[in-house]
Amino acid sequence: MLREFICIMCPQGCALQAEEENGKVLEVSGNTCPRGKEYAIQEITAPMRNIATSVKVENGELPLASVRLTGPIPKSKIFRAMDEIRKIYVKAPVKTGDIVIENLLGTGESVIITKTIHKI
């Protein structure tokens, strides 16, 4: 079966075609770099995404600090990941790179702060 989708690895957004049989990828075309091929295979076998959101901050110059994951997690775990991150409350100051959850839902990826928030 021919599957078609847009690569999200970079803003170029290549239109990928992948020939798939029983969950196995036989051939990928339309990609302009090796990451496109990797993405196509991953998208068919086990789609992964990164997410960005915020955590609440106590005593900060802003009420929120933005966070992201250190790497993509299975797409099916996105909403559960959001639930976990929503429970977090940090105390200012926090700085870019601080880890707020390690090994999120057993994915091996961590939740890290992406914005330095000073104490008020």
Add this chain to the structure above:
Amino acid sequence: MRSVKEVSVAIIGGGPAGLAAAVRLYDKGIKDIVILEREKMPGGILRQCIHDGFGLTRFKETLSGPEYAQRFIDMAEERKIPYITDTTVLEITPDRKIYAASKNGILEIQAKAVILAMGCRERTRGAISIPGERPSGVYTAGVAQSYINLYNKMVGKEVVILGSGDIGMIMARRLTLEGAHVQAVFEIQPYSSGLPRNVEQCLRDYNIPLYLSHTVTDILGKERLEGVVVSRVDEHMQPIPGTEKTYTCDTLILSVGLIPENELSIGAGVTLDGRSKGAVVDENYQTDIEGIFAAGNVLHVHDLVDFVSREAESLADAVAAYIENGELRKCSLEVETDTNITHTIPQKISGEKSFLLSMRVRQPMKNCEIVISQGGQIIKKKNFKKALPAEMIQIPIDAEKLNSSENLEVSAIC
């Protein structure tokens, strides 16, 4: 009497363009500079763009907006480049005097060169003239983004989005992750105005439908938004009677385009280009007012911050040369385009300096060729499998190929 501060270069705006220009100027030996920033912190719009995907070109990794901004803030701070925050520039005069309102009163700065780096603003409901009531619950995408990502305020529960600009699609995903129900994105054009990857990862991933050739034709509700009426449009983007459909919602997000923020530029006498809505600049990013330069989204709206940083650095190279020599080479050749190209940056060149030519195509094109020529002589050709209005095209032009007597012609041929 107020004292007038004198500087070599004043930079208006501490977002990605202003920060990159400042760091580059400093590294070129121009250290007598100041950045004036309206907000409490530098970083500009990146502060609220918490999603990732920034820096792939620049740093070869994918960063969130605040992280990308922080790298440049750190570079500015390491160099002890002064920035004054909480300060709004009120006026720039053609002889480069700047008046700004700060906590300590009015600041007066005389600069040898001024860098315009004010970024852009969003088109609003008024700009696209949607009729109907005026209830609360109608936001531009960037305003909704700042409420959610900076101030911890949720904007609504049942959401309709008008316009498929990148920020609108990114907000569709963001609102979904925060528990809202995004019913659909409607786009008046027959194609998405944002990047294809955002259609994929922000809409498709969350089963949010994108309806092309549709627009909002009525807004319902007295106090709070209660619904919107959506119609299909014809090939002239006119609503087709009889196609109206009502969507019950409490929130309408508008992502209908960005406009370079040029009120101060106009006040300084800078000539704007009606196509890009930014200044007319030459290969040095100098406007038609000597000593006033512009780069980043104030000049033309970019899709990637990486290219804003690069443009601001090229500008800084030219500004450094201007400060050192007191003038720059005159640019009297025009860059002309055919109707398939909306605009170019720069609009004027000397024919004696290499430069980066930026442009956008007017509508999606397949297997097209961008041809750059001078007096019928082809200077450069580049093939594109696809060219989209959402994707800026940049082509470096080598000075050795140019002559200094004929205008440059840019065309897109299918």
